[in-house]
Amino acid sequence: MRGETFQKQLLRDSWFLRVDRRMDSRLLDKLIQELNQSSPQILTYAEAHKLQNLDVPTCLRMAELLTHLQGKGEEACHQLYRLLHLHAEDMYFSLPTRTAHPGNTEQANKSPQERFVLNNRGPLFFFSCFGLAVGGALLYYYSDGALWDGARAVLAYTALGLSRPTTSLLLLYAEKLGKNR
Known part of the structure; x- marks a missing residue:
């Protein structure tokens, strides 16, 4: 200075x-x-x-x-x-x-x-992400079990590109979903 x-x-x-x-x-x-x-x-x-x-x-x-x-x-x-x-x-x-x-x-x-700006996308981006999260949560809690049969397969394929702990966690969750339905 x-x-x-x-x-x-x-x-x-x-x-x-x-x-x-x-x-x-x-x-x-x-x-x-x-x-x-x-x-x-x-x-x-x-x-x-x-x-x-x-x-x-x-x-x-x-x-x-x-x-x-x-x-x-x-x-x-x-x-x-x-x-x-x-x-x-x-x-x-x-x-x-x-x-x-x-x-x-x-x-x-x-x-x-x-x-301290984390992103420059603005409030519309925040609200769309928040809406997506709320929509997913509402869909999870208020839908019937038939929807989640396909979700197990998506979770299993999603886990392929992730790290080992994340993969095992997602596969465990997908397996638990299959036993509960």
């Missing part, structure tokens, strides 16, 4: 700062107040008063502050990092730009939303 500007770091850290539970209203108000007092050219009194509106949720106020600071330039972003280091040291050291490992820069450049 050396050579990277504070604006770029803040852009990468902004998602974390908005959703971290340690960023409560009291800490955000303290940061706004400090920014206003230490450098009024970065955050004027009117802007600070607007950002301290308690009717607006903390994550939205933080997003507005981050957008404002990125628009003000490099020094404003540096001031925010300095204040985070002073007032919320644990949060400062857990920022994505502070915890990135040098060998894993591809993973560090992704936001947490992108990092």
Whole structure:
């Protein structure tokens, strides 16, 4: 992360700062107040008063502050990092730009939303798989025994391409199905 500007770091850290539970209203108000007092050219009194509106949720106020600071330039972003280091040291050291490992820069450049996506197929794929599972379960519990005679053969042939423990388990289940019917 050396050579990277504070604006770029803040852009990468902004998602974390908005959703971290340690960023409560009291800490955000303290940061706004400090920014206003230490450098009024970065955050004027009117802007600070607007950002301290308690009717607006903390994550939205933080997003507005981050957008404002990125628009003000490099020094404003540096001031925010300095204040985070002073007032919320644990949060400062857990920022994505502070915890990135040098060998894993591809993973560090992704936001947490992108990092933990298991698939990109969307909700329709999930609902279709869930519906298939529910349909299979309902069919299993509410059908007559004639349907399961063919299921034994399918289970036996399915087991051919699987590992040894899985094959023995499926064959045992197919055999049990044949004895129960």
